[in-house]
Amino acid sequence: MPESIVTISDLQFSRGEREIFSAVNLVIPKGKVTAIMGPSGTGKTTLLRLIGGQLVPDRGDVVVEGKSIPALSNKELYISRKRMGMLFQSGALLTDLNVFENIAFPIREHYDFPETMIRDLVFMKLEIVGLRGAYKLMPSELSGGMARRVALARAIILDPVLMMYDEPFTGLDPITLGTIVSIIKELNQALGMSSVVVSHDVSEVLSIADYVHILSEGVVAASGTPEELRESDSEWVRQFLQGLPDGPVPFHYPASDYHQALKGGSL
């Protein structure tokens, strides 16, 4: 396995009474596309937030580029985040700024570059996502797919070494979906960044991922290359990858006997 950019060891995290992760151990290799998959509610997005230092684990460690994220001071954390990019599921564009200013936002906040340089950098990123012509539009004038592409351009404006995608394929039409899939792959190759894609869209993820971790019930249930997982003899992995309604993960939420309930028994 190549050198790692993120190493998560013995990670435990709870929200209130609910334990999200009991003991997660995983490695994200440098320069590759790594997918984090799993059923809804398994904490995939939470894992990204833990990597980005927006949440602090109860136990265990998250090491990014050799630095333990939970141990960093606020200032050091912000320095580390300049080397990370994150595409949010909603896009999270700043609604009072137009497309151009949204993408220029991180540059204006961190550097004192001349306006011509900012203009060139923004247009270069907009060209990658195919929206150079839309630079004047406000976020309210964009479709869901366009907003996500703008958010992607903003996330890569500082050329991050680690790019995190939170459900990048959800709710997109087939054309936009195809575009996003190929952009993720191309960005990884062209800019040499390491990518983490959180998703449960099996076919899209397996088409671009070099390595996959599947989370379930607070632990990493399976890991491997897409080929390895496709050939896995675990019933659980097969059920998840093939989208079978019933199997080791039951279709029904735990409940009392159906026939008894209809006859007036307890629900």
Place this chain on the structure above:
Amino acid sequence: MILESVRNIGHKTLSIFQRVGQASIFLLHILGGIKSLLLRPSLIVQQVYSAGVLSLLIILFSGLFVGMVLSLLGYVTLVEFGVEGSLGVLVSLSMIRELGPVLAALLFSGRAGSALTAEIGLMKATEQLASMEMMAVDPVKRIVTPRFIAGVFSLPVLTAIFMAVGIYSSFLVGSIWLGVDEGSFWSQMQANVDFQHDLINGFIKSFVFGVVVMWIAVFEGYHAIPTSAGVSEATTRSVVYSALAILGLDFILTSIMFGL
């Protein structure tokens, strides 16, 4: 049963203290952003427009009508004792010491404070604040501090406008309509309103109210539950807590400034 209610009281008291502590740390975080803000005054100017300039209309109209009503009611009482010449003093002292700072602050919390809570709450609900954090931009320094500072300095200016419009509208009703002597209206006002004791104290009140209203508004917005119901509750709490804080603090400040 009794144990349960004692436990509930204890739990509520603890959560109140926890919230007050959280709000105090948040205020320190906001104030920590002032230094970097000095290098980018344009951020404050934008917010002065949305908090201050856009509140101007409601302040102007409220000042106008409050002054007119005050003049009308004051005249009816004063004329019975033949001292309607003191109408100017009555109106100006009421406006400067009490009605100006309190009413302007209440209107400001309803107009600008609630809008601010909703704006920040929605930014949180739509992950805009989280995305800023991931872009290595502190959302408190970039979003909250400029709004807080702009609001704190806008309110005293709005209060001054409220007072001026109120006093002038009371003059129009008192002198032009009801026939109070113009000379005694203004001269008695000039003789009895003290710059330090009345005007400065009125502005100190206004400044304190500005800090409290903005503090509550940004705190509630930033800590809103990121759902539509959560933002709606936060906005309501922002207005209710601001109104209670303004009225409670007004009593304390008045007793210190103008009491025994």
